[in-house]
Amino acid sequence: MIKGLIFDLDGVITDTAEFHYLAWKSLAQKIGIEIDREFNEQLKGISRMESLDLILKHGNKEQDFTEEEKEALATQKNDEYKESIKEITPEDLLPGIEKLLKEAKERNLGMVLASASKNGPAIMDNLQITDLFDGIVDPASLKAGKPDPEIFVRGAEMLGLDPSECVGLEDAEAGIEAINGAHMFSVGVGSKEAMKEADYAVEDTSQLDLNTILEKAGQ
Ligand code: BG6
Numbered sequence: 001m002i003k004g005l006i007f008d009l010d011g012v013i014t015d016t017a018e019f020h021y022l023a024w025k026s027l028a029q030k031i032g033i034e035i036d037r038e039f040n041e042q043l044k045g046i047s048r049m050e051s052l053d054l055i056l057k058h059g060n061k062e063q064d065f066t067e068e069e070k071e072a073l074a075t076q077k078n079d080e081y082k083e084s085i086k087e088i089t090p091e092d093l094l095p096g097i098e099k100l101l102k103e104a105k106e107r108n109l110g111m112v113l114a115s116a117s118k119n120g121p122a123i124m125d126n127l128q129i130t131d132l133f134d135g136i137v138d139p140a141s142l143k144a145g146k147p148d149p150e151i152f153v154r155g156a157e158m159l160g161l162d163p164s165e166c167v168g169l170e171d172a173e174a175g176i177e178a179i180n181g182a183h184m185f186s187v188g189v190g191s192k193e194a195m196k197e198a199d200y201a202v203e204d205t206s207q208l209d210l211n212t213i214l215e216k217a218g219q
């Protein structure tokens with residue numbers, strides 16, 4: 001029986017995946033690297049420094065910067081990103097998410113955030129949804145990020161549940177791989193191609209319906 005929902009944040013709860021993309025695109029341009037939306041799919045779900053490494057590799061510039069310079073580049077990206085998330089309000093919940101969270105709460109399902117983002121707690125506060133959640137997995141405490149299953153396994157542990165009693169929701173290919181690796185039912189949000197490994201996928205959050213999800217997860 002499903003007793004918990006483990007949520008990704010960026011691109012599932014709110015549209016910050018777009019802000020991450022725009023901030024990386026502008027940072028990449030400053031160092032002479034072009035990235036597009038197709039390439040960006042690989043950046044979803046992975047940490048800040050891993051994203052920077054992939055961008056540098058994409059531009060054949062992985063040898064051009066010292067660790068210190070890379071830290072500075074990542075900080076520059078994060079500063080621009082933080083500017084975009086400053087103004088987030090509850091209105092920025094993606095379509096269908098407020099209903100989903102409230103229905104899940106009414107049914108006493110446990111809810112945990114499993115986001116790779118260190119900005120997660122601030123965004124949750126701006127969205128005014130922190131109180132609906134039972135916990136947030138601290139990405140800094142993980143041995144390995146997505147696609148490793150650890151973050152979702154930790155999310156289930158926080159709820160005192162077995163992963164098989166939880167559903168994970170994601171918009172990133174790396175995230176779906178992490179949920180599947182945790183032996184949890186995976187719900188994907190995004191294109192059929194990007195979400196092909198998900199147990200159940202919808203094209204956008206407005207199609208997320210709690211009853212359907214629970215039914216698909218075999219309840
Ligand atoms: C994930 C995003 O949720 O968080 C990634 O999908 C992002 O794109 C990662 O790189 C880390 O976020 P932050 O806010 O710690 O730089």
Ligand code: MG
Pocket residue numbers: 008009010011012017044045170171172175
């Ligand atoms: Mg995401």
